[in-house]
Amino acid sequence: MESSEGTTAWINSVKLTGLTPGTEYYVIIPHETNEERFKFRTALENPEKVVFIAASGLHFNGTDNKGRERRRTVMKAMAEENPDFVILVGDLWYHNNSGVNDNDTINASVDGFFDDLHQALITSDGRRIPVVPVEGNHDGKTSFVQAGPTLVIENAPFFITDLNFPVKENVIKKDVMFCNMGLT
Amino acid sequence: MQYGPDLTLIGLNSGHSADSQGNHTAWLEQTLQQYQSSEWIIPFHHVGPYPCYRSFNESYETRVRTNWVPLYEQYGVNLVISGHDHVYKRTYPIRNNQIDYENGIVYIGDGGSVVALREPDLSRWYVFEAAKEYNFFKLTMTQESGYSMLYVEPMFPLNESLVATPFYLISKNDMGDVIRTEKELTLSGLNDEGVVFANFINLPTKGLRNTNITWQSSHPDIIAVDGTVNRPKSGGENVIVTLTATITKGEASVTKEFKVKVLASTGPEGIGMWVNKDTKEVLIKGDYEFLGSNEIALLVMDKEGNIKYVHQKSRDAFGQFQFNFKIREDNMGEEYVVQIGARGREIPYETKFYLTTAATDIMVDSVVFSDALNGQPIERLMPDRNTYIHVSMVNNTEENIDALIIAVLYDSNNRVIKMVMDKENVAGNGSGNAYLVIPPVDGSNLEECFIKLFVWDGVDSMKALAERKMYNATNLTE
Numbered sequence: 051m052e053s054s055e056g057t058t059a060w061i062n063s064v065k066l067t068g069l070t071p072g073t074e075y076y077v078i079i080p081h082e083t084n085e086e087r088f089k090f091r092t093a094l095e096n097p098e099k100v101v102f103i104a105a106s107g108l109h110f111n112g113t114d115n116k117g118r119e120r121r122r123t124v125m126k127a128m129a130e131e132n133p134d135f136v137i138l139v140g141d142l143w144y145h146n147n148s149g150v151n152d153n154d155t156i157n158a159s160v161d162g163f164f165d166d167l168h169q170a171l172i173t174s175d176g177r178r179i180p181v182v183p184v185e186g187n188h189d190g191k192t193s194f195v196q197a198g199p200t201l202v203i204e205n206a207p208f209f210i211t212d213l214n215f216p217v218k219e220n221v222i223k224k225d226v227m228f229c230n231m232g233l234t
Numbered sequence: 235m236q237y238g239p240d241l242t243l244i245g246l247n248s249g250h251s252a253d254s255q256g257n258h259t260a261w262l263e264q265t266l267q268q269y270q271s272s273e274w275i276i277p278f279h280h281v282g283p284y285p286c287y288r289s290f291n292e293s294y295e296t297r298v299r300t301n302w303v304p305l306y307e308q309y310g311v312n313l314v315i316s317g318h319d320h321v322y323k324r325t326y327p328i329r330n331n332q333i334d335y336e337n338g339i340v341y342i343g344d345g346g347s348v349v350a351l352r353e354p355d356l357s358r359w360y361v362f363e364a365a366k367e368y369n370f371f372k373l374t375m376t377q378e379s380g381y382s383m384l385y386v387e388p389m390f391p392l393n394e395s396l397v398a399t400p401f402y403l404i405s406k407n408d409m410g411d412v413i414r415t416e417k418e419l420t421l422s423g424l425n426d427e428g429v430v431f432a433n434f435i436n437l438p439t440k441g442l443r444n445t446n447i448t449w450q451s452s453h454p455d456i457i458a459v460d461g462t463v464n465r466p467k468s469g470g471e472n473v474i475v476t477l478t479a480t481i482t483k484g485e486a487s488v489t490k491e492f493k494v495k496v497l498a499s500t501g502p503e504g505i506g507m508w509v510n511k512d513t514k515e516v517l518i519k520g521d522y523e524f525l526g527s528n529e530i531a532l533l534v535m536d537k538e539g540n541i542k543y544v545h546q547k548s549r550d551a552f553g554q555f556q557f558n559f560k561i562r563e564d565n566m567g568e569e570y571v572v573q574i575g576a577r578g579r580e581i582p583y584e585t586k587f588y589l590t591t592a593a594t595d596i597m598v599d600s601v602v603f604s605d606a607l608n609g610q611p612i613e614r615l616m617p618d619r620n621t622y623i624h625v626s627m628v629n630n631t632e633e634n635i636d637a638l639i640i641a642v643l644y645d646s647n648n649r650v651i652k653m654v655m656d657k658e659n660v661a662g663n664g665s666g667n668a669y670l671v672i673p674p675v676d677g678s679n680l681e682e683c684f685i686k687l688f689v690w691d692g693v694d695s696m697k698a699l700a701e702r703k704m705y706n707a708t709n710l711t712e
Contacts, residue, residue, distance in 0.1 A: 097238040098377040104278065105370035106317025107345030120392065121348040124368060127391035131372050137243060139317040140250075140280025141349065182235060184245040186280035186317060194249045194294060205251035 061164075071095040074177070088176045093134065103128045106139035108163065109188055118162060125170035132173055140186020145208060146193060160208045185209050239414065240273035240382055241375050246302070248281035248316075249294045259301045266309035271413035273382040273405045274375060275311050277302070282316025284341045286323045286354040286364045306339055310407050313384065315371070317345030321354040322369040322388055322398065326362045333360070340403065342371055342386065363399055368392045381405055381443050405443075408484035415441030415481045416488045429495045430463055437461045437477070445483040452476040456496050466498040473498075518572065519556035532557045533573045596637055596660065596689050596700040599626040603710045607669065615643075615680050615707040621672040627689065627700070629660040637699055638690045639668040643675065643707065646682030651675055683707035 069075065072094040079086040105128065110117025128136055143159040171179050187193035190206030235243045244265055248254050262277075269275055283299035285292070306314060307329055327338025341360075346352075347370050354364035367390045374385040382405040388398035405411075423435050435457065437449045449459045453475045457463050466473055477492045518532065534543035543559045602624040603612050615621050625639050636659050643652040652672050660666035672685075684707055689700035705711070 093237055095238065097240075100237055100241050100375045102237075102373050103370055104315045104342070104373060105347040106280065106315075106343060107320055107347050107349035109349050111350070117348060117350075120368065124347050124370065124391050127389065128370060131389075133372070134237065137245070137278055137315065139278050139315055139343070139345070140248075141317060141345065182243065182245060184279055185247050185250045187250050190251050195251060195253055209251070 072097075088172065088178050090178050090180070091134075097134075101131065101133045103131060103133045103136040104139060105136060106186070107141045108138065109141050109144045109159065111144070118166070121163075121166050122170040125166055129171050129173050129179060132177075133179060135180040135182055136171065138181050138183040140184050141188045142183060142186070143208070144188050145206070146188060146191055156208070183209070183213055236269065236272065239271070240377070242269040242272040242275045244269075244275065244277045246277055246279035248279040248298055250280065254279075254281075254294070254297050255301050259305070262302060263305050263309075266305055266311075270309065270407075271410050271417065273407050273410050273414075274313075274384055275309065275407075276313050276315065277306065277311060278315040280316065280345075281318045282314065282341055282343050284325050284328065284358075284360045285319050286344055286356075286358060286361050287319035287321055287352045290358070303339075310409065311339055312403050312406065313386070314339060314341045316341065316343040319344035319354070320346040320349050320352040321364055322346060322367050322390070323354060323364040324362050324388070324399070324401070325360045328360055337406075340386075340401075342388075365396070365398065367396055369398075408486040411441070411443045411445050411483050412481050412486040412488050415445045415447070416479075416490050418442065419447070419479060419481070419490055421477070421492050421494065424494060427495065428493055429497060430457070433463045433465075435461045435463060435477075435494070437479075441481055443483075445481050448480045448482075450478040450480070452478075453496075457494060463496060465496055470498040472496065515558065515560045517556070517558050518574070530555050530574065534559070535571045535573070594700075595629070595631050595635060597628045597630055598687070598689060598700050598703060599628050599665070601625050601687060601703060601705075603705075613710055615672070615675070615683070615685070615710065617675050617680055619674055623670040623672065623687075625668040625670070625687065625689075626665065627658070627660055627668065628665045629662055632662040634662050635660050635699065636691070637666070637668070638688075639670065640688040640690065641670045641672060642686045642688070643672055644684050644686065646679075651683065680707040685710075 066075075069092045071092050074089050074091045076087065076089045105124070108121055108124075110121065143156075143163045145156055145159070167181070171181070173179065185206055189209040192205060195205060235245070237243070244262065246254070246262060247258065252258055266275060279298065279302075281294045281298055283295055283303050284290075285295050288295065321344050323342065323344040325341040326333045327335055327340050329338040344354075346366075346368055348368065351366045351368065353366050354361070356364055370389050370391070372387040372389055374387075376383050376385070384403045384405070385400065386402065387400040390396045390398070419438070419441060421435055421437075424430055437447075437459065439447050439449075441447050451457050451459055453473055455464060456466065456473050457475045457477060473496045475494045475496055477494055479490045479492070481488050481490065516534075531546045532544065533541065535541055545557055545559070547555055547557070603615075604610055604622045604624065605612050605616060605619060607622055608624070609622065612621070623641055627637065627639075629635055636657060638655060638657055640653065640655040642650055645651050652675060654670045654672055656668045656670050658666045658668045685705045687703040687705070688698065691699055
């Protein structure tokens with residue numbers, strides 16, 4: 051298990067190997083006063099049907115309560131479709147929004163996203179839905195890098211550390227899949 | 235990311251913490267090439283090439299359009315998903331920067347799942363449908379008969395009264411279908427060493443999603459393109475046949491070769507037959523391969539052509555057949571014809587055996603029953619006295635033969651009462667005599683008893699050297 055402390059929350063990641071395709075696994079996380087239970091499903095080897103969701107622009111200004119409520123509503127609606135996974139086509143939070151670019155606001159934006167993911171993107175029978183993100187222009191420190199061949203990891207620290215994005219310098223891996231345990 | 239063999243999603247960074255040009259574009263092309271067998275390749279990246287709010291000529295949109303779109307068009311992409319403009323959008327199918335209903339790529343997006351919305355520019359030539367609505371897309375890939383379908387549904391979770399136009403795409407990835415078919419194409423009916431045992435190999439003419447398969451054979455006389463196998467005749471050479479499958483769909487085409495070994499026919503000499511003359515049980519077993527058939531029939535007839543036994547079997551996993559049967563009538567002295575053949579085959583696939591051994595090495599010249607050694611001949615067995623049997627034999631071969639002469643007295647229920655034997659060396663082309671004595675059989679009813687006389691080469695092998703003779707106990711004339 052690895053942890054990172056990019057924001058005010060702890061992000062823990064666990065790598066599970068040797069799982070069986072097309073199988074539901076149950077997870078129990080004991081807390082001091084209660085325990086959390088959910089399940090996840092591994093992909094089929096040769097599925098005859100795949101359902102997935104594509105969404106983008108899941109951020110909102112500052113601590114806008116309406117935006118927060120809207121995001122949870124949208125995530126719940128996604129979960130109701132019982133997809134195999136969700137692709138997030140960038141802009142999960144605001145890192146570089148003009149005028150609100152202070153640490154507290156950034157932390158609130160990133161943590162809020164994970165909180166909503168954790169609480170809303172779950173099926174009625176308790177299955178967490180994997181998310182597959184790509185970076186948008188608001189997920190890093192600056193919207194766009196100048197032309198150049200090198201991946202600038204420092205530009206998007208939350209995106210890379212909090213999502214445990216599997217990148218190394220000058221390398222972008224092709225197979226990226228996050229199980230979204232959402233343990234914020 | 236691959237989700238099963240048919241769905242590949244390529245996540246790209248449209249210039250945020252990585253430049254969309256250079257290495258990134260080179261990696262994209264390499265990845266598109268690598269996953270060509272996938273039915274669906276769907277790139278997704280934040281900034282799209284056909285925006286409906288920002289300017290068409292914005293630098294990052296332009297970079298995506300000039301660097302990535304030509305690769306999408308080259309490598310069979312059908313759908314691209316983007317964000318960034320905070321609206322719901324779907325384009326017409328686009329190719330070469332113009333609408334192309336036949337071969338165009340549909341671009342969907344453009345963000346606006348949660349973030350504050352913007353007003354789309356509906357006047358742009360490529361915009362099929364757009365709306366200032368919170369949205370996401372539900373995509374469903376299904377395998378249908380002959381093709382794969384991707385059903386795309388725009389969803390408006392905060393305005394359920396609004397209905398956008400769902401649409402579906404049919405996979406046009408002919409090369410993907412051809413490559414998948416090539417990977418999955420195997421020949422059945424071969425063992426681990428590629429040897430065919432059946433007289434037919436299934437050579438499919440259709441593959442995955444209606445791909446066409448045609449076949450060529452390096453030896454069509456041995457394996458025809460319709461799958462018929464004709465084994466080389468007995469004594470011929472084994473042949474390795476190269477079967478070449480050409481898999482096509484549209485303009486896509488690949489070939490795949492199979493090496494199949496066809497063994498020469500073993501011939502009927504591979505068949506063995508064992509006859510237990512006491513129990514009248516017959517065992518015939520052998521190798522199917524001399525027949526070139528998966529089914530084998532056995533027919534037993536007497537000399538007059540009356541069917542005594544008939545049975546049919548299919549080959550087992552080891553390519554062997556075995557028949558067990560029992561002759562119920564006590565006429566083992568009769569000649570039986572056993573025919574073994576493949577159903578639907580002509581005479582060349584038949585062979586014949588005789589249940590009698592037709593042994594002629596030794597000829598029994600005369601048999602004399604008497605009441606004493608060299609005594610007077612008798613016509614019936616005497617239950618209270620020894621019965622002497624004098625057997626005169628002639629050796630028809632040039633070799634000296636150690637003959638075992640056996641006399642067995644059976645009761646009316648075919649049970650053995652007495653059995654006696656004598657060994658005699660009969661010189662090549664010479665003659666010999668054997669003397670046997672059946673002891674008294676007090677208490678037995680001899681009315682329906684009988685005596686059989688055998689000349690074997692030994693008790694274990696029971697190979698008959700002469701034709702068996704049989705006598706009624708109450709009438710000792712042959």
